[in-house]
Amino acid sequence: MEMDQKLFEKMLLPPTGEIDAVLDTDAYNEIDDQFAISYLLKYAPRIRTRAIFAAPFLNERSTSPEDGMERSYREILRLLKLCNREDMLPDVYRGSKTYLEDEASPVESPAAERLIELSREYTSEKPLYVVAIGAITNVASALLLDASMAERIVLVWLGGHGRMWPDTKEFNLWQDVAAARVVFDSDVPLIQLPCMGVVSAFTTTAPELRYHLLGKNPLADYLAQNVLDCYPGNNSPWSRVIWDVTAVAWLTDARRYLMWEIVPRRRPTYDGHYETAEGVPMVYVYHVHRDRLMSDLFGKLLEE
Secondary structure, X not given: OOOOHHHHHHHOOOOOOOEEEEXXXXXXXXXXXXXXXXXXXXXXXXXXXXXXXXOOOOOOOOOOHHHHHHHHHHHHHHHHHHOOOHHHHHHEEXXXXXXXXXXXXXXXXXXXXXXXXXXXXXXOOOOEEEEEOOOOHHHHHHHHHOHHHHHOEEEEEEOOOOOOOOOOOOHHHHHOHHHHHHXXXXXXXXXXXXXXXXXHHOEEOHHHHHHHOOOOOHHHHHHHHHHHOOOOOOOOOOOEEOOOHHHHHXXXXXXXHEEEEEEEOOOEOOOOOEOOOOOOEEEEEEEEOHHHHHHHHHHHXXXX
């Protein structure tokens, strides 16, 4: 590692004061990215969002990774309008149309190009925070195109499962294992928020959404209704994860909302596990203070 060790360790600590950030999101994939986008934007001006990147995805809500990226791009624009942040419309960038073919071949895109360009305005002493809540393709491509970017950013990624989980076949990671390996193999300061076993605890319920959000403002209505549309309606106990919010919580107040440890990183494998070989240190989040974070989220979403 070329970076000074003490400086690297400092970059792994939660930020304080005013910071700059970008968000990389597969916004149309699910109903939780919308909460994360809104939560981040509501923290202006303490957190200045410099750009939002659309990430590729493929599931029942898209016909290809490119289609998923395009749908996410349009969903980001919709959220900006609901958040009254039309000023940021020019700061939304299309991401990769495909996943990485291998660990040496970046996929060029407006998002990767803009991330590299923005990173050059920052230093290890004052880094750019990159919050990624989808397939890590855009960020990995940028690192392959400009490895020096690792010295100027801090990457907060919601991806993979907890180390105690039997596999790593989580949606964000499993879409593009090559990209995840590029990131884990790099020297970028990395904060990982694993899904199952960790941030899977960050769920909400239909009664909670109806009480706190529904009918309060157009943004709150949109977010709540997106989740309520998934409700089976049979009066059985039901909850829904909105775990992408937890990645933003690293920026808003990690010391209050999260618990973590610094551990050696272990690359994900192509057969759905973590390697036993250990790399440079990273932050591993292992617990979310659910009620504290949910209270802050709901409060922010109701601010005008």
